[in-house]
Amino acid sequence: MKKAEIIQLPKFEDDRGNLSFVEELNHIPFKIERTYLIYDVPGGQIRGGHAYKNLHEFIIAISGSFDVVIDNGTEKQIYSLNRSYYGLYVPNMLWRSIENFSTNSLCVILASSKYDPDDYIYDYKEFKNIVGK
Numbered sequence: 001m002k003k004a005e006i007i008q009l010p011k012f013e014d015d016r017g018n019l020s021f022v023e024e025l026n027h028i029p030f031k032i033e034r035t036y037l038i039y040d041v042p043g044g045q046i047r048g049g050h051a052y053k054n055l056h057e058f059i060i061a062i063s064g065s066f067d068v069v070i071d072n073g074t075e076k077q078i079y080s081l082n083r084s085y086y087g088l089y090v091p092n093m094l095w096r097s098i099e100n101f102s103t104n105s106l107c108v109i110l111a112s113s114k115y116d117p118d119d120y121i122y123d124y125k126e127f128k129n130i131v132g133k
């Protein structure tokens with residue numbers, strides 16, 4: 001079964017400030033084809049609310065905090081992200097939304113493919129049928 005997973009990134013602590021990094025096919029199990037940002041989210045708004053047929057992603061709260069809600073068709077799990085040195089790896093075929101954004105939070109998403117509207121599943125019933133639940 002597909003499973004989301006928190007991945008800790010390297011962290012170099014320094015009096016000058018901390019440094020973290022992420023390498024494709026090393027810290028995360030896919031090649032990065034695209035990076036996008038979600039920011040200036042008004043209080044109470046929810047992003048996402050869909051699944052991807054093929055895309056894998058890694059979601060980081062670079063600043064502030066938010067919750068990523070993952071639903072595998074049977075059960076939901078909430079991952080609270082609030083540090084820049086870890087993120088949530090989300091493979092394809094999981095229903096996910098991002099909510100509870102703090103003021104001024106910055107969400108960075110590393111994605112395994114270019115934007116492709118045909119890769120989205122927006123219909124929850126269709127998602128459930130495909131995952132066989």
Ligand code: TYD
Pocket residue numbers: 034036046047048049050114115
């Ligand atoms: P959308 O996928 O609907 O956002 P959410 O993840 O909250 O459901 O994307 C919003 C708009 O941005 C939509 O018109 C498509 C566009 N978009 C791109 O052009 N490129 C991208 O990489 C992404 C993620 C979205």
